[in-house]
Amino acid sequence: MAQAAELVRQxxxxxxxxxxxxxxxxxxxxxxxxxxxxxxxxxxxxxxxCGDCIAPCPTGAIDSWRRVPQAYTLEEQFSWDxxxxxxxxxxxxxxxxxxxxxxxxxxxxxxxxxGGAAPPPxxxxxxxxxxxxxxxxxxxxxxxxxxxxxxxxxxDIHHIVLDFGRSAFxxxxxxxxxxxxxxxxxxxxxxxxxxYSVASPRNGERPxxxxxxxxxxxxTADRNGTPVRGVASNYLCDLKRGDKVxxxxxxxxxxxxxxxxxxxxxxxxxxxGSAPMRAMTERRRRRMALKEGGENLLFFGARTPAELPxxxxxxxxxxxxxxxxxxxxxxxxxxxEYVQDRMRARSDAVARLLGDDDTFVFLCGHKQMESGVDAxxxxxxxxxxxxxxxxxxxxxxxxxxHVETY
Numbered sequence: 001m002a003q004a005a006e007l008v009r010q011x012x013x014x015x016x017x018x019x020x021x022x023x024x025x026x027x028x029x030x031x032x033x034x035x036x037x038x039x040x041x042x043x044x045x046x047x048x049x050c051g052d053c054i055a056p057c058p059t060g061a062i063d064s065w066r067r068v069p070q071a072y073t074l075e076e077q078f079s080w081d082x083x084x085x086x087x088x089x090x091x092x093x094x095x096x097x098x099x100x101x102x103x104x105x106x107x108x109x110x111x112x113x114x115g116g117a118a119p120p121p122x123x124x125x126x127x128x129x130x131x132x133x134x135x136x137x138x139x140x141x142x143x144x145x146x147x148x149x150x151x152x153x154x155x156d157i158h159h160i161v162l163d164f165g166r167s168a169f170x171x172x173x174x175x176x177x178x179x180x181x182x183x184x185x186x187x188x189x190x191x192x193x194x195x196y197s198v199a200s201p202r203n204g205e206r207p208x209x210x211x212x213x214x215x216x217x218x219x220t221a222d223r224n225g226t227p228v229r230g231v232a233s234n235y236l237c238d239l240k241r242g243d244k245v246x247x248x249x250x251x252x253x254x255x256x257x258x259x260x261x262x263x264x265x266x267x268x269x270x271x272x273g274s275a276p277m278r279a280m281t282e283r284r285r286r287r288m289a290l291k292e293g294g295e296n297l298l299f300f301g302a303r304t305p306a307e308l309p310x311x312x313x314x315x316x317x318x319x320x321x322x323x324x325x326x327x328x329x330x331x332x333x334x335x336x337e338y339v340q341d342r343m344r345a346r347s348d349a350v351a352r353l354l355g356d357d358d359t360f361v362f363l364c365g366h367k368q369m370e371s372g373v374d375a376x377x378x379x380x381x382x383x384x385x386x387x388x389x390x391x392x393x394x395x396x397x398x399x400x401x402h403v404e405t406y
Contacts, residue, residue, distance in 0.1 A: 007067035011042045011049060016082050016134045017248075018061035019178065019195045021406065024053040038189070039078050044071035060130065060251075081189065118396040118403075121258035121360055125202070128170045129253055134193055137180055137246040138167045142239045143211060150306035156218040157272060157309045158237045159199070162245060163211040169247070171198045171212055173279035174255040174362070174402075178248035181235045193248060194232035197275035197364070197404075201283035215275040215309055255362065255402045257283065261292040264359040266350070268339055268373055270301040273365030274309050276404070280362070285321055294358070296322040297349060301339040301365070303330040323349070339369060340376035350377075351384035354391060360400045367405040 013024065013033075018040055025033040025040065032046040033053065040061075053062050066072075066086050120127075132138040144161035171177070178193040185191055199205075200213040218237040219230025239245065257265065257280045265284070267277040277298060284296055302308035305328060314324055325346060327337040343350055353359045354377075363373060374392075381388035395401035 007069060008071050010044055010066050010068055010071050011047050012064045012066055012072070012077065012083060013040045013042060014061040014064045014083050015039050015080050016061075017193070019193050021195070023056045024062045027053045027056050034074070036078050038187075039080060041074055041077035043074065118254060118401055119399040120254050120256045121263070121399045123258045123260035123263065124256035124399075125172055125259055127172050127175060127253050127256060128250055130248075131169065131250065132248050134178070134180060134248050137248050138164060138169060140164050140167075140169075140245050140247050142241055142243045142245060144205075144213075144241065145237070145239050148215070148309045153306040154303065155271070155307040156220075156237065157307075158216050158218070159309075160214045160216055160236055160239065161200075161205050161211055162214070162247065163209065164247075165210065167210075169210065169212070169250065170202070171250045172202050172252075173198070173257045173283050174276045175250045175252040177212070177214075177250055179232055179236065180246040180248060181232050182246075185231075191231055195251065196236075197272075197279075198250075199275035199278045201279050201286065203286075207286065215272045215278065217272045254399075255364075255404050257362075258360050260358075262294050262358050264295040264297075264353050264356060266297045266299075266353055266359060266361045268299045268343070268361070268363045268365075268369075270339065270365035270369055272309065273405075274300060276364055277362065278310055281317070281322060285317065288318075288321060295353065297325070297346070297353065298322055299325045299327065299339040299342050299346075301327040301329065301337075301342075301369070304328055305331065338372060340372040343373070343376040344379065347380045347383060350380050351386065354381065354386065354395075355384075357400075361395065361402065363403045363405065365405060370403065370405055 020035070020040060022035070025035060029050065029052055030046060030048065032043045032048070034041060034043065057063065064083060066084065072084070140162035142160065143163045144159070146159045148157045148159050149155050174197070176195045176197050178195050180193055181191040183191060196214045196216065198212050199215045200211070205211045205213040214236065216233055216236045219233040220227065222228050255276065265280060267280065269277050277300070281296065281298070300308065300314070305311055305326075308326065308328075317324065325342040327339045327342045328334060329336050329338055363370070377392070378388045381391060392401055
């Protein structure tokens, strides 16, 4: 017991699971998280164990703790490929009477629905998390790789189908999986895992088959236009039928669709942010005969129709299933529009749905869209005598407002 009392409890980030999405660093209110070109790390002399970074992390890498005689330095953390062992004896945690502060904070967040990710919808199915790790992945076989956008379009987006054979890989609409790219980076270390949203419903891309679909955009330049070849996106887009892929996951316990009859979905997305929306829409389409009800309203943005994934299939969806609102920012044949513009154009419908306690909002796509969408909601609510700030907080705390941007 004396040994356990002398140990320091240190907050760390698991480099084997971390996908380097920067969510934790953006979330931390006191700038206690930083990174280099390899690892994300926690500053031991600055972290106050508030727990704000725990819930938003999509993989759980941030939820790592070690009891050590002396806190690991930043230099040590930057050098890791895996976490060091815990110095505490096995019985140490069991014998502690006090709840660790980060656990207490996380419990408070979950109960109040404040800070970090919103809790899942109350009727969402139970998700399976982390069945396969980076160290012990599952192997899937590519059974389809189709280009979704026109050959002359600026965006090369693929629909990739992965079959897991006899290996269990249960997923729900809104969950993600991690792709492990073979080979090593310029420093000779394995490539980081990349996370991709599943684009198919829970019963498979093809009903009854143990497979999932991904929506992947080939990255050839960064957001500043500088030429760069995306490691994972190019690897995936170049895969052929029969190729094998190592997968970790599933991940995601919050961005899940509701299951109860009568629930409404308001979906707002751009580009490959359409993946979870496609999964939810397809789930609803396959169950139309059950007349479970609920409205589905989709706002989908792209530069042109040729660069909009699933444009053809979207046009074939029955109007009684979903109201599709498309926004194109660079289409020569129509005025420039973004998703927030289409939201304003459908102001009455949006306000009516926001006023319904059975409405669930899902926003997915580029992070730049968040402020525009939030401003549109504010404007729509003001015009319809609703308080958006209060309504948004209430929807988040009750698991009805979900944002997943990158």
